[in-house]
Amino acid sequence: MDFAQLPHPAPVPGESRAQAIADPGFGSVFTDHMVTIDYHADHSGDLGGWHDARIGPREALSLDPACAVLHYAQEIFEGLKAYRHPDGSFALFRPYENARRLNQSAERLAMPTLPEDLFVEACRQLVLKDRDWFPDIEGGSLYLRPFMFASEAFLGVRPAREYKFIVIASPVGNYFKSGVPAVSIWVSQDYVRAAPGGTGAAKTGGNYAASLVPQAEAIAKGHDQVVFLDAVERRWIEELGGMNLFFAFADGSVITPPLGGTILPGITRDSLIALLRDEGLTVREERYAIDQWRADAESGRLVETLACGTAAVVTPVGKVAGPDGGFTIGSGGPGQLAGKLRDRLVGIQKGTQPDPHGWVVRL
Ligand code: PLP
Numbered sequence: 065m066d067f068a069q070l071p072h073p074a075p076v077p078g079e080s081r082a083q084a085i086a087d088p089g090f091g092s093v094f095t096d097h098m099v100t101i102d103y104h105a106d107h108s109g110d111l112g113g114w115h116d117a118r119i120g121p122r123e124a125l126s127l128d129p130a131c132a133v134l135h136y137a138q139e140i141f142e143g144l145k146a147y148r149h150p151d152g153s154f155a156l157f158r159p160y161e162n163a164r165r166l167n168q169s170a171e172r173l174a175m176p177t178l179p180e181d182l183f184v185e186a187c188r189q190l191v192l193k194d195r196d197w198f199p200d201i202e203g204g205s206l207y208l209r210p211f212m213f214a215s216e217a218f219l220g221v222r223p224a225r226e227y228k229f230i231v232i233a234s235p236v237g238n239y240f241k242s243g244v245p246a247v248s249i250w251v252s253q254d255y256v257r258a259a260p261g262g263t264g265a266a267k268t269g270g271n272y273a274a275s276l277v278p279q280a281e282a283i284a285k286g287h288d289q290v291v292f293l294d295a296v297e298r299r300w301i302e303e304l305g306g307m308n309l310f311f312a313f314a315d316g317s318v319i320t321p322p323l324g325g326t327i328l329p330g331i332t333r334d335s336l337i338a339l340l341r342d343e344g345l346t347v348r349e350e351r352y353a354i355d356q357w358r359a360d361a362e363s364g365r366l367v368e369t370l371a372c373g374t375a376a377v378v379t380p381v382g383k384v385a386g387p388d389g390g391f392t393i394g395s396g397g398p399g400q401l402a403g404k405l406r407d408r409l410v411g412i413q414k415g416t417q418p419d420p421h422g423w424v425v426r427l
């Protein structure tokens with residue numbers, strides 16, 4: 065599919081752009097352009113399926129108040145980063161995995177799938193168009209947010225017949241404010257993120273809406289993030305609001321919660337499993353209970369806990385607390401494995417280390 069190139073009447077002036085990307089934080093600065101592709105379920109004629117791919121000014125959307133997404137939340141999204149390599153070129157990290165996960169989310173939300181190549185091409189076009197927005201700072205990248213929503217105006221409860229797929233880009237620095245050596249986590253007792261048979265494995269807005277109150281509770285209690293337990297026994301550790309977890313033991317083995325439909329199948333999670341196995345370490349995808357976590361931390365059998373995701377990369381967890389009190393992991397600061405994995409992963413992403421798995425897609 066060809067992408068129409070729409071002119072931008074008023075891109076942000078260079079000086080304002082430079083100021084905006086000098087210290088962008090996470091998710092509040094946006095580039096000049098966006099990609100849009102429309103979908104119409106009527107397969108007759110030119111409007112059938114995905115059509116009208118275009119890249120143009122990033123601008124406000126005009127939606128009918130009866131637009132299906134505003135009522136029944138048919139919305140899914142992805143998050144991936146573009147990196148600048150030492151030769152000045154740009155690269156994406158495992159973008160076909162994001163394309164596949166978007167399609168898995170689409171199937172769960174009764175939405176149309178998008179050809180994987182079209183997803184990656186949309187990302188490529190946007191990165192190259194807005195390359196001047198790349199923040200050349202420590203930990204800097206261009207965070208891409210592809211998303212799809214039901215745009216049909218219709219109040220009946222059924223899958224919509226019209227959708228929009230859009231990609232926007234945000235120059236970002238570190239997700240956690242710098243100077244935080246290890247994050248502190250609050251165990252949610254009153255709330256769960258996802259139940260068996262629900263939408264926990266899909267990257268859909270509703271899962272995040274449901275996590276906001278427990279996340280606010282974590283912040284109010286003085287912690288950085290909330291950790292969710294399983295919905296049935298309220299015992300098995302699942303994930304954070306936007307990150308997967310790994311537990312590293314003194315014997316060199318590592319556990320990460322299994323993908324049972326209630327947690328997001330993180331691409332960072334999958335990558336870390338491979339990198340750990342490359343190092344000859346044993347990684348088990350196995351349930352791990354909250355009481356065991358405490359017991360193992362207190363006995364010293366557990367040496368590190370890591371949170372991981374596109375936004376957070378690899379972040380050590382130093383402290384855990386819940387209504388019954390708290391415990392510290394290792395020294396409470398960053399551990400060796402977290403540092404090593406982070407350096408290895410970021411090295412591959414930025415093209416400064418070998419990429420034996422062929423994860424990097426040069427643009
Ligand atoms: N879990 C949740 C709930 C997330 O939102 C994310 C972030 O996308 C992750 C885990 C990590 O996934 P990934 O490594 O693909 O970014």
Ligand code: COI
Pocket residue numbers: 142143144305306307373374375376
């Ligand atoms: C990501 O890591 O891409 C996410 O979507 C998580 C969110 C907390 C920003």
